[in-house]
Amino acid sequence: MRYLSTRGHADRKRFCEILLEGLAPDGGLYLPEHYPAVDAATLASWRGLPYHELAFEILSLYIDDIPAADLRAICARTYTPEVFGTPQIAPLKPLEEGLFLLGLSNGPTLAFKDMAMQLLGNLFEYELGRRGEELNILGATSGDTGSAAEYAMRGKQGVRVFMTSPHGRMSPFQQAQMFSLQDANIHNLAIRGVFDDCQDIVKAVSNDLAFKRQYRIGTVNSINWARLVAQVVYYFAGYFQATRANDEKVSFAVPSGNFGNICAGHVARQMGLPIDRLVLATNENDVLDEFFRTGVYRVRVGVDTHETSSPSMDISKASNFERFVFDLLGRDAARTRALFDDELARQGRFDLDGDPAFARAATQFGFVSGKSTHADRLATIRDTWQRLGVMVDTHTADGLKVARQHLRAGVPMIVLETALPVKFAATIVEALGREPERPAKFEGLELLPKRVTVLPADAGEVKSYIAAHCA
Numbered sequence: 501m502r503y504l505s506t507r508g509h510a511d512r513k514r515f516c517e518i519l520l521e522g523l524a525p526d527g528g529l530y531l532p533e534h535y536p537a538v539d540a541a542t543l544a545s546w547r548g549l550p551y552h553e554l555a556f557e558i559l560s561l562y563i564d565d566i567p568a569a570d571l572r573a574i575c576a577r578t579y580t581p582e583v584f585g586t587p588q589i590a591p592l593k594p595l596e597e598g599l600f601l602l603g604l605s606n607g608p609t610l611a612f613k614d615m616a617m618q619l620l621g622n623l624f625e626y627e628l629g630r631r632g633e634e635l636n637i638l639g640a641t642s643g644d645t646g647s648a649a650e651y652a653m654r655g656k657q658g659v660r661v662f663m664t665s666p667h668g669r670m671s672p673f674q675q676a677q678m679f680s681l682q683d684a685n686i687h688n689l690a691i692r693g694v695f696d697d698c699q700d701i702v703k704a705v706s707n708d709l710a711f712k713r714q715y716r717i718g719t720v721n722s723i724n725w726a727r728l729v730a731q732v733v734y735y736f737a738g739y740f741q742a743t744r745a746n747d748e749k750v751s752f753a754v755p756s757g758n759f760g761n762i763c764a765g766h767v768a769r770q771m772g773l774p775i776d777r778l779v780l781a782t783n784e785n786d787v788l789d790e791f792f793r794t795g796v797y798r799v800r801v802g803v804d805t806h807e808t809s810s811p812s813m814d815i816s817k818a819s820n821f822e823r824f825v826f827d828l829l830g831r832d833a834a835r836t837r838a839l840f841d842d843e844l845a846r847q848g849r850f851d852l853d854g855d856p857a858f859a860r861a862a863t864q865f866g867f868v869s870g871k872s873t874h875a876d877r878l879a880t881i882r883d884t885w886q887r888l889g890v891m892v893d894t895h896t897a898d899g900l901k902v903a904r905q906h907l908r909a910g911v912p913m914i915v916l917e918t919a920l921p922v923k924f925a926a927t928i929v930e931a932l933g934r935e936p937e938r939p940a941k942f943e944g945l946e947l948l949p950k951r952v953t954v955l956p957a958d959a960g961e962v963k964s965y966i967a968a969h970c971a
C-alpha cells in the first residue's frame with residue numbers, strides 16, 4: 501500500500517514513512533492510494549474475531565512495511581482487557597429498540613482517543629527502535645488529546661512528550677489525570693494563557709526548522725493517518741456486535757469536531773462495511789453541520805468559536821475534513837488544492853452547493869448531520885438517565901440527540917460513546933443534580949502529587965525547557 505497527498509504531490513510513501521510525519525510536503529493530508537475492498541467471505545471470516553485480531557486483519561491491509569508477526573504482537577499488546585476494561589474492548593450496549601451505544605471510552609483516559617493513541621504509542625516505540633531514533637512530541641491540549649497522548653507514550657523508549665495546556669483552565673479531573681503522571685519522559689507545561697496561546701507556541705516552535713530538526717520535534721495530532729486507521733477497527737467491531745449476518749446494515753452517529761472519528765467511519769464504509777448512514781453530530785460549533793446541510797464550508801474565527809459544555813468538539817475548522825472532500829470530488833487533487841489552499845486561505849470559505857459532487861455526500865457517501873445545544877445536552881442526559889438508567893457524557897449526548905433525528909426502521913443506530921461522564925462532571929451535576937459515577941481506579945485522583953511546570957506564554961521559554969530536558 502502506498503500513500504498519496506490530497507493536494508497532488510508526486511511522492512508515494514509507505515506506512516512507516518508517514519507514521520512519524522504530519523502534513524504531506526504540499527500541505528495536504530495523506531490517504532491510501534485506494535481503499536482495500538473487504539468481500540463477503542472476508543467479512544464473514546472476521547465476525548467473531550477478538551478485537552486485537554480484527555485490528556491486525558484491518559491494519560495489515562494498510563501496513564505492509566512491518567512484518568506480520570510484529571504487527572500482530574503490537575495489536576495484541578495494545579488491545580488488552582487490562583488497558584480497555586472489557587474483553588470486547590469496544591462493547592456494544594443496547595439503549596432501547598434500535599439504538600445502541602458503542603463503548604469507546606474505557607481506556608486509560610476515559611475518552612475514545614485512547615483507542616487510537618494507545619496503538620500509536622506502540623507503533624512509535626517500535627519504529628523509533630527500528631531506526632535507532634528519538635522523537636520529542638510537542639503538543640497543545642485543552643483536555644482529551646493531551647492526556648490520551650501522555651498515557652499512550654508514558655514509559656516508551658525513544659519518546660518524550662512536552663504537552664502544553666492553559667494554566668488553570670482544564671477541569672480538575674483532566675488536570676489531575678495529566679499532572680499525576682510521574683514518568684520521566686512526560687513533561688506537563690502549564691502555560692499562563694489560553695488554549696490558543698498554547699497552539700501558537702507549538703506552531704512557533706515547529707516553524708523554527710533548525711530547532712525542530714535539532715530536537716526532532718514531532719506531533720500526534722488527529723491528522724495522523726495511523727490514528728485514523730486504528731479507528732476504522734471499531735466500526736467493524738460495532739457492526740459485528742449489532743448484527744447477526746452480513747446482509748444487515750447499521751448506521752453510526754458520531755459526535756464530531758475535527759472530523760477524525762467519522763472519517764474512519766467513511767473509510768470503513770468505502771471498504772465495504774454495510775453502513776447505511778453516517779450521522780455527523782456537532783454542538784453549537786456547527787461548521788460541519790452547516791456544510792452537510794448547505795454545501796458551504798465556512799471556517800470560523802476565534803470570536804465565533806463557542807466555549808461549550810462538550811468542549812472537545814469546540815473547533816473553528818475541521819482538520820481532517822480535506823480527506824473527505826478529496827473523495828467527494830472523485831479524488832481530484834487539483835480541485836482539492838484549489839479549495840483548501842486557495843479559496844479557503846483567501847476567503848475563509850468555499851461553496852459546493854449546486855456542484856453535483858455535493859449531492860453525493862448524502863446519496864453516495866451516506867452522510868447526514870445535525871447539531872445540539874447546551875439545553876439539548878441537558879435534556880438528553882436527563883432523559884437517558886431517568887428513562888433508561890444510563891449516564892452519558894456531554895459529547896455522547898450530542899451524538900444521541902442527533903441520532904434520534906435520523907432513525908430508520910429496521911436499521912440499528914450505533915452512537916459512538918466518546919467519553920465517560922466523570923470527565924465532564926459539572927454539566928452532569930447541572931443536568932442530574934448528582935455527581936457522575938467514577939470508575940474505581942480513579943478514586944482520589946485529584947489528591948495525587950502533581951508534576952507540572954508553569955511557564956509564561958512564550959515560545960522561547962518552551963524551547964529552553966525542551967533543550968534543557970532532551971539530554
Ligand SMILES: *Cc1c(COP(=O)(O)O)cnc(C)c1O
Pocket residue numbers: 611612613644645722755756757758759760761762812813895918919
Ligand atoms: C476528540 C473528541 C471528539 C471529536 O472527535 P473528532 O475526531 O475530532 O471529530 C468528540 N468527543 C470527545 C469526547 C473527544 O475527545
